[in-house]
Amino acid sequence: MSTATMPGRSTPHDTRTPHTSGSARRAGFSPGRALAWLYIAGVVLVTIFPFYWILRTALSNNYALATDPSSPLPVGFTLGGFERALGISSVAEAQAQGGSGASLDTALFLRNSVIYAGVLTACIVFCSAIAAYAFSRLQWRGRNAVFSVLLCALMVPGILTLLPNFVLIKDLGLTNTFAGMILPGAFFSAFNIFFLRQFMLGLSTEIEEAAIIDGAGPLRVLFRITLPMTAAPLTTLTMLTFITTWNDYFWPLLVTNDDSVRPLTLALAVFKQSSPQAAPDWAGLMAATLIAALPMLLLFAVFGKRIVNSIGFSGIK
Numbered sequence: 217m218s219t220a221t222m223p224g225r226s227t228p229h230d231t232r233t234p235h236t237s238g239s240a241r242r243a244g245f246s247p248g249r250a251l252a253w254l255y256i257a258g259v260v261l262v263t264i265f266p267f268y269w270i271l272r273t274a275l276s277n278n279y280a281l282a283t284d285p286s287s288p289l290p291v292g293f294t295l296g297g298f299e300r301a302l303g304i305s306s307v308a309e310a311q312a313q314g315g316s317g318a319s320l321d322t323a324l325f326l327r328n329s330v331i332y333a334g335v336l337t338a339c340i341v342f343c344s345a346i347a348a349y350a351f352s353r354l355q356w357r358g359r360n361a362v363f364s365v366l367l368c369a370l371m372v373p374g375i376l377t378l379l380p381n382f383v384l385i386k387d388l389g390l391t392n393t394f395a396g397m398i399l400p401g402a403f404f405s406a407f408n409i410f411f412l413r414q415f416m417l418g419l420s421t422e423i424e425e426a427a428i429i430d431g432a433g434p435l436r437v438l439f440r441i442t443l444p445m446t447a448a449p450l451t452t453l454t455m456l457t458f459i460t461t462w463n464d465y466f467w468p469l470l471v472t473n474d475d476s477v478r479p480l481t482l483a484l485a486v487f488k489q490s491s492p493q494a495a496p497d498w499a500g501l502m503a504a505t506l507i508a509a510l511p512m513l514l515l516f517a518v519f520g521k522r523i524v525n526s527i528g529f530s531g532i533k
Contacts, residue, residue, distance in 0.1 A: 272289065273297075274506055275290035275294065276294070277291060277499065278497055278499040279292070300500035301500050301507055303322060322507055324475065325479060328477055328480070329462055332398065332468070333458050333462040333479075340403075340404075340408060341457060344405050345438075348416055349416060351409065352412075352413045353416060353442065354434065366406055367410065370407060382471065385399070385400065392473065392476075397467065397468055397477065401467075416442065419446070424437050464481065465482060487500070
């Protein structure tokens, strides 16, 4: 007696798996896949190697570095470079390891960098958010014309504004102050305004219109509705602005020459030039450089994915 089966159904002994062979071929080895992974590995190696070399130099004895400069491992392993960078080694200990005897008050310069980068970032992002809201959500005469003029600022190299800003700060008597470093760039950033405006233009207006009907004013709509919906790009701009300001060198060099306000990036250059010997204290300098870069590396590790997603203008539409 024969057994009938329904079309399209398999018997309990039917173990065929269609598409398995095709999926295996797609997931298997191919020259293109191998080339792509080789390229990615090369990019990662080139990116990480400078940080490894900084760490290797920081852990070396400054005298011993000259004896084997190409060694891939620390030469005369010691933590003296970090001790000099943190200012906790004595002059005799520093000179015994090839240092100049100079030390770096890292805590003071880190404080200065945090104040400079933090306050300037807060001012720039806040002012940019308000300006972007005005250009994207409010209706007023000449809005597009003013925004076109603002975009022209993107074509002006920043180096051209350094001298006028320096003359202004000097005439106001604000050199060697945090105000002198912060005020020239605290209230305007053409890129930040453009970035936030483009994102706000894509936001839904229904919630804002409902709030206006209920009697909410522009400021309440901005702080209670629009800014929370713009949290992702605001976070991105905050991180990028903070990192750019943290790494700034030339403007603090123009307006400061006092340790009480000198940021860490400028202090590293002073520390490099403080060596009376023929060769600088490379181990101490690399240790201080690693300490200065560590906060930025941590920020990228924590917020890197959000930055990439926000640059792609993802978010609530």
